[in-house]
Amino acid sequence: MTSFPLVADISSYQPDxxxxxxxxxxxxxxxxxVKITQGSADGDAYINPKAKAQITNARAAGLLVHGYHYARFNGRQDAINEAKWFYQNATALGLGKESVLAVDAEDDALAHYATADVNAFLQYLIDQQHLNVDVYSMASWFWEKRLIQSELIAKNDWVANYGKSQPGIPNVGTWQFTNSFSVFGTGIDMSYDFHGYYTDPKIGYADGQLAIQVEQAPMPKIEIPVPDSWVDELGDTWHKEKGSFLLGMPLHLRWGARTDSAIIAMLPAGVIVSYDAWSRHGGFVWLRQPRANHQYGYITCRDARTDQAFGTFA
Incomplete structure (x- = not known):
């Protein structure tokens, strides 16, 4: 399908x-x-109980090993505390400076605009002379400016966006394209590593600069079959269906399928919205509208509790 190397991310839910x-x-x-930690020493104080065995056995199989921390911080000092907890445990488990240490920024506990807090976390790692750092999040967090790509200290960027032909974010280094890659009888998260940041030991940061400069080129198009139904990164089930919806009342078009997602526009009654998938969650039936640059808008079309439609289907 593609020549890009594969990298898997795992936690205690996967075997060791x-x-x-x-x-x-x-x-x-x-x-x-490998997920190493979550929270901080005075917070969740979580350590993946399988991490040691997962690291040992992955290396024995000839795989490169890196670590990530699931963030729960809100505020600069909270972010630093979590970075300390992560770094302490990652190094104790044998992840040296050759390993990438990434922060997973997707939890609702984080500040809505989380760029500064994420940078505080990453800066702590860099201050410990660990220069190979990265940030993971969903594409929607970048679309909604919860994370501002140009301001992040980490420049590789590991982004999740499922069921698409491209990541949906420009200049992404690593793309988590599925959460259902079949291996060992189970479905796991899998990513393409475009620049080799995780999969080529010769690529990394030295003195704050990429050891190997990667020529910026247009993001390659990768054909990934879109199933009739799939579960997105928020746990919502979507069903493939192409159609048109005529609004019977003014409705918000949003960047995400949540009532608190950022608003793209208020569409007046009479507008026709073309859609390619639908999902029933959060008390509504949502439609997904394809937009430019492999992005999507989302709009409610029905009250899921009363089944009252907000317009008609063409």
Whole structure:
């Protein structure tokens, strides 16, 4: 399908036995990113109980190993506290400066505009002379400016966007394209590593600069079959369907399928919205509108509790 190397991310939900990592290796995976921690020493104080075995057995299978922290911080000092907890445990588990340490920024506990807090977390790692850092989040967080790509200290950028032919964000280094890659009898998260940041040991940061400069080129188009139904990164089930919806009342078109997602526009009654998928969640039936640059708008079309439609289907 593509020549880009594969990298898997795993947590305590995935196995830690050697056969699992050998199965990853056999399917062409080059590296794994292991969840190490969550929260801080005075907060969740969570350490993945399988992390040690996962790191050991992944390396034994010949895979490169990196680590990530699931963020729960809100505020600069809180972010630094979580970075300390992560770094302390990652290094204790044997992740050295050659490993990428990434922060997973997707939890609702984070500030709505989280760029400054994420940078405070990353800066702590850099201050410890750990220069190989990255940030993971959903494409919608970048669309809604919860994370501002140009202001982030980490420049690789690991973005999740499922069921698409491209990540939906420009200049992305690593793209989590699915959460259902089949291996060892289960579905797991899988990413394409465009620049080799996780999968090529020669690529990394030295003195704050990429050791190998990657020529910026248009994001390649990768054909990934879109199933008739799928579960997105927020846990909502979507169903493939093409159609048109005539608004019977003014409705908000949003960047996400949530009532608190950023508003693109207020569409007046009489507008026709073309859609390619629908989902029933949060008390509404949502439609997904394809937009330019592989982005999507979302609009409610029906009250899921009363089944009252807000317009008619063409």
């Amino acid at each position: 036995e050697p056969a699992f990592f050998q199965a990853l290796k056999n399917q062409g995976v080059k590296a794994v990113i």
